Amino acid sequence: MKVLALLTLCVTLSLPSQAALIITGVFDGPLPGGDPKGVELFATTDITDLAQFALGVANNGGGSDGVETILPSQALSAGSFFFVATEDQDFAQWFGVAPGHVGGNGINHNGDDAIELFFDATGSFAGDEAVIDVFGDINTDGTGTAWDTVDGWAHRNDGVLANGGAFDANNWTFSGPNAWDGDDNFDGGSDNGTNLTATPPFPAGTFQIPEPTSTLLGAIGLGLVCFLRRKP
Ligand SMILES: [Ca+2]
Ligand SMILES: [Ca+2]
Ligand SMILES: [Ca+2]
Ligand SMILES: [Ca+2]
Numbered sequence: 001m002k003v004l005a006l007l008t009l010c011v012t013l014s015l016p017s018q019a020a021l022i023i024t025g026v027f028d029g030p031l032p033g034g035d036p037k038g039v040e041l042f043a044t045t046d047i048t049d050l051a052q053f054a055l056g057v058a059n060n061g062g063g064s065d066g067v068e069t070i071l072p073s074q075a076l077s078a079g080s081f082f083f084v085a086t087e088d089q090d091f092a093q094w095f096g097v098a099p100g101h102v103g104g105n106g107i108n109h110n111g112d113d114a115i116e117l118f119f120d121a122t123g124s125f126a127g128d129e130a131v132i133d134v135f136g137d138i139n140t141d142g143t144g145t146a147w148d149t150v151d152g153w154a155h156r157n158d159g160v161l162a163n164g165g166a167f168d169a170n171n172w173t174f175s176g177p178n179a180w181d182g183d184d185n186f187d188g189g190s191d192n193g194t195n196l197t198a199t200p201p202f203p204a205g206t207f208q209i210p211e212p213t214s215t216l217l218g219a220i221g222l223g224l225v226c227f228l229r230r231k232p
Contacts, residue, residue: 019162035090061141069106111150112142152179
C-alpha cells in the first residue's frame with residue numbers, strides 16, 4: 001500500500017501544469033527610454049496557437065487593465081522561451097536576438113507594475129478570458145516591495161508552475177531595484193550596454209521544470225526499494 005501511495009503521489013506531482021504558458025522573467029532595461037522592457041514566457045507543454053494567450057500590465061497598483069496585447073498566432077514547443085517587448089531595436093541590442101512579439105504599450109512597465117497572463121481557448125478575448133499567471137500584485141504599487149524590478153529584473157525560480165493569479169514573491173529571484181543603473185554604458189562607450197555586460201545579467205533561457213519522467217522513474221525505483229526491503 002505504501003508503494004501504491006508513493007506512486008500515486010509521484011504521478012500526481014508529475015502531471016503538467018494546467019497552464020501551458022507561464023511568465024518566467026520580467027525586465028526593465030537601462031538603455032535610453034528605459035529599454036528593453038518586457039517579459040520572458042515559457043511553454044510548459046506544446047502549444048499549437050499562442051494567439052490563445054494575451055498579456056496586460058496592471059500599472060501602479062491600479063488593478064487589472066485587462067488584455068492589452070494578444071500574442072501572435074504560431075506554435076511554441078514545450079521547453080521553449082518567447083520574449084515580448086515594447087520595441088525591437090533596443091531589445092535586439094541588449095539580448096542579441098529579436099523579440100518574439102512587439103507589444104508596444106501593451107507590455108509597458110517600469111518595475112512597479114503587475115503583469116497578467118490571460119488565456120482564452122477561442123482567442124477572442126471578449127471577456128471570457130482567465131488569468132492563468134501573474135507577476136506582482138495588481139492592486140499594489142510595486143515600489144519598495146519585494147517584487148520591485150525598477151531598472152532591473154525578476155526571474156521565476158525553477159520548477160514553479162503557473163499561480164492562477166495568486167503571486168508569491170518567494171517563488172522569484174530578483175536583481176534588486178536599480179541594479180542596472182549605469183549598465184546602459186559598457187567600457188566607457190555610449191549606450192552600448194548589453195545583458196551580458198550588465199551586472200547582474202538577466203538569466204535568460206535558463207528556467208527549467210524538473211523532468212517529469214525522471215521524477216516518476218526515480219519514484220518507481222524508490223518504491224521498489226521500499227517494497228523489497230519489507231521482504232524477509
Ligand atoms: Ca496597462
Ligand atoms: Ca509603473
Ligand atoms: Ca526603468
Ligand atoms: Ca534607477
